[in-house]
Amino acid sequence: MIANPAQTTRHHLANQAAPDFSLIRKICACGNASTAKQLSQHGKCAACALAAIRDAIMPGDFAKLQHMLGAVKQYPKSKWGWRNYYAAGGGQTHEAMQRLVVAGLATAGRAANEMTYFHATRLGCKAAGLDGAGIKRAMEDES
Ligand SMILES: [Zn+2]
Known part of the structure; x- marks a missing residue:
């Protein structure tokens, strides 16, 4: 893919105006940033996943x-x-x-x-x- 600075800026502005779903999913419910991979696999950041485990046992x-x-x-x-x-x-x-x-x-x-x-x-x-x-x-x- 060829980077298009103008398009990148537009995307960035669009995200700021109305954060899309993929962007929201990079923030855990606790408010900490996490990777999309971690969140799609575990539904929460590593710290929250660990806390949930400690609650389960x-x-x-x-x-x-x-x-x-x-x-x-x-x-x-x-x-x-x-x-x-x-x-x-x-x-x-x-x-x-x-x-x-x-x-x-x-x-x-x-x-x-x-x-x-x-x-x-x-x-x-x-x-x-x-x-x-x-x-x-x-x-x-x-x-
Ligand atoms: Zn979390």
């Missing part, structure tokens, strides 16, 4: 997610993601894991001896506070 679930990833204060943050599994039997632990799965924070892996191994997803790693290197570490350990 129980407080204790989040601690289990952190435990799953070794993202606990006994370990320096640079080590977080050194593990990525949580063996759940039946009952409350399993229910907690299911909530994490529904929230997109974890996936169910292999089952053995009446235990199911759950692993944090990339989103789960992010939610637990892992940085890029930690997420990479955790994803490699997912076995």
Whole structure:
């Protein structure tokens, strides 16, 4: 496409006069700017998506997610993601894991001896506070 400065200006002015739908969708409901891709995929900015996830799970679930990833204060943050599994039997632990799965924070892996191994997803790693290197570490350990 050949750029036409005059046309670009007209489009810009039109947007200012009456913001079109695509422009509105680049602002999250919270008022923060977000990418069109993020908003079309999640319907909200990354911060709001994370807040919605935290609302969807129980407080204790989040601690289990952190435990799953070794993202606990006994370990320096640079080590977080050194593990990525949580063996759940039946009952409350399993229910907690299911909530994490529904929230997109974890996936169910292999089952053995009446235990199911759950692993944090990339989103789960992010939610637990892992940085890029930690997420990479955790994803490699997912076995
Ligand atoms: Zn938002």
